[in-house]
Amino acid sequence: MPVYLDHAATTPLSAPALAALTTELSRSGNPSSLHGSGRRARRVVEDSRETIARAAGAHPSEVIFTSGGTEADNLAVKGLFWARRDVDPRRLRILCSAVEHHAVQDTVEWLERHEGAEVTWLPVTDEGIVRMDVLERELAAAADEIALVTVMWANNEVGALQPIADIAAAAACHGIPVHSDAVQAFGSVPVSFADSGLATMAISGHKIGGPVGVGALLVGRAVKLTPVQHGGGQERDIRSGTLDAAGIAAFAAAADDVVTNLSVESARISGLRDQLISGVERVVPEAVLRGPRTQRLPGNAHFTFPGCEGDSLLFLLDVAGVESSTGSACTAGVPRPSHVLLAMGLTETEARGAQRFSLGHTSTPEDVDTLVAALPDAYERARKAGMSGHASSIQTAGTGFSS
Template sequence: MSVYLDHAATTSMSPEALAVMTRELGRTGNPSSLHGAGRRARRVVEDARETLAAAAGSHPSEVIFTSGGTEADNLAVKGLFWARRDADPRRTRILCSAVEHHAVLDTVEWLERHEGAEVVWLPVDEQGVVRLDVVERELKNDPGSVALVTVMWANNEVGSLQPVPRIVELAKEYGIPVHSDAVQAFGSVPLDFRASGLAAMSVSGHKIGGPVGVGALFLGRSVSLTPVQHGGGQERDVRSGTLDTPAIAAFAAAAATAAANLPAEQQRLSGLRDRLIAGVLDAVPEAILRGAPGNGRLPGNAHFTFPGCEGDSLLFLLDLAGVESSTGSACTAGVPRPSHVLLAMGLDEDTARGAQRFTLGHTSTEEDVTALLKALPEACARARQAGMAGHESSIQTAATEARSQGG
């Protein structure tokens, strides 16, 4: 039986969410319909909206249901940019952290290529935390040209928490809206949308024990947002489309469970994480922990680089040993590339390729950590050996080519 240590990618549905979704899948009714079945579905959706709002510290009217975190990020970033630029054509600058998830990163780059956005990439320190001095400087540098700021609440790779409330304070002085991708943070650390002062915040269902394919954008009631898609005008005329009642109900059930258990679960996972970190550093002394220490990182996140190891090789070797983890890096067109997050933190490409992310969740146990620590030393040794063999092979190939060209 495999040990699952990739909860940051997705986690299993909670029993509460699964029960609610199973119940709703057996029912019918479009929540936009006026007959009895439609009104029943609408009540389910609105009850879920209230539950989700309570879990995130927002008003129910600020909850915009989406198909997931990626759609919520696209809606927030594109919608804020277009609305702000339409109100004042000078507003074309987007301040964006260099370590964002690709749902934000690629959206910002698309706006740069196609909509004339000028992107300011906010650098991070060696722990992956956005540098506030640069944020402050860029906001002061012609604030009238800034459309929005977007900085994630917690990094999905190294787990570092970002100073979002302080960034909101800095931006508020100039009336500039801030969006935060809180997909990794929601359900893991305390969040309060209302208290944060954010204009918009994205969350996703499958990261907290809900189903895949549902998420939400928390959007301030006074915030103007240009829709990305058009149709029936559901969700405050901001996000059109028939609402997925079963998924929304299950998402809300998962959010309620996560919120109720948050203090105890945060403490439990932090303890497991700290044991995992200490065990990895003991078992593989050359391993280097990446990201912020202690309470500065997500309770379930432990991210390392292993010198001399290719992350992909280590992942597959651990998988063969029954431990499922992640490199935390993106793959473009089937070609493994170093993590943009680690590169932004100052690592070189060779070091970044040795990354491995272990993330814990609501089903994680002490036995899972023990299994990893048992399997890791041999997997690292074999990955390092494979890396050395590959390096020697590439040298031999280059030498052969050089000789053939010279002769």
């Protein structure tokens, strides 16, 4: 079995989630139907809503089910922008951190291209944390023109935790709603929607041991959103569509399990992360840890490796039985540096050597040992392959692997 160190991308189903999913998949019933099967499915959905609300520190009525984090982010950012602009046409500005996941970044850019949004990209420190001084200056300068602020709770690449409560409080002084993509944070660190001061918050099932294809947007009870899709009026008429009772039940089971065990599991995974970081730094002294050392997700360890292409190192580790991630986007076969690392001040050459190792509920000390043992040879071969820009260059390092 390969060593799986890409839990930030998706994590295996937890046992409670698998049990809930298989139970509900054997049943039928549309939660909007009025007959017995429909009412039974509705009870499953509403019980799950209450469970997820408890796990996320929210009221059940604030939980709007979606197909995942991407849909939740789209619904929040577009819905807030349209609703605020409709009330006051001057509100065209969006303040967005420069290190957002593409689910938010691409949505904001689409609004800029097609809906007249005016975007201010909030800079970050060299550790990937939003600069509060810039945010506060922008809020003070043009509060009556700002539709919303959007800043992720935890960065998906370098694991940096953002000061969400401070950001929401600063915006609240000007009556401006804040959205946060909490997909990476929920289930990894304590998250409370009620205490955060946020208007909306996105979470996802498959990041916490639930199935792919289900998530939620938490929406404050007084918050107005313009729907992105229309139909049967489900979910407070914010998100129409037949609800996936089985997926929702599994999502709730995963959420309850992960939050119940959060403190113990977070300490365990943090220990593995620290073991991984020290091991990598010992066997590859040239490697540079990116993101903050303390204000980061428990399971995240992100490095740049000088002189090699991240994709080359990924494939070489894969051949050695270790699965990781680069965190970079690849378009039409051309590797591109991470926008997150560039925003943190890295050069394109530095950013192209990125590798993210992310731990989760199935991770063990032996997984870390396997990575540390495999890394020196993989790194040396990746360096020999050089910054060619093509994974096929691994052949020149003697692996025989071709893309």
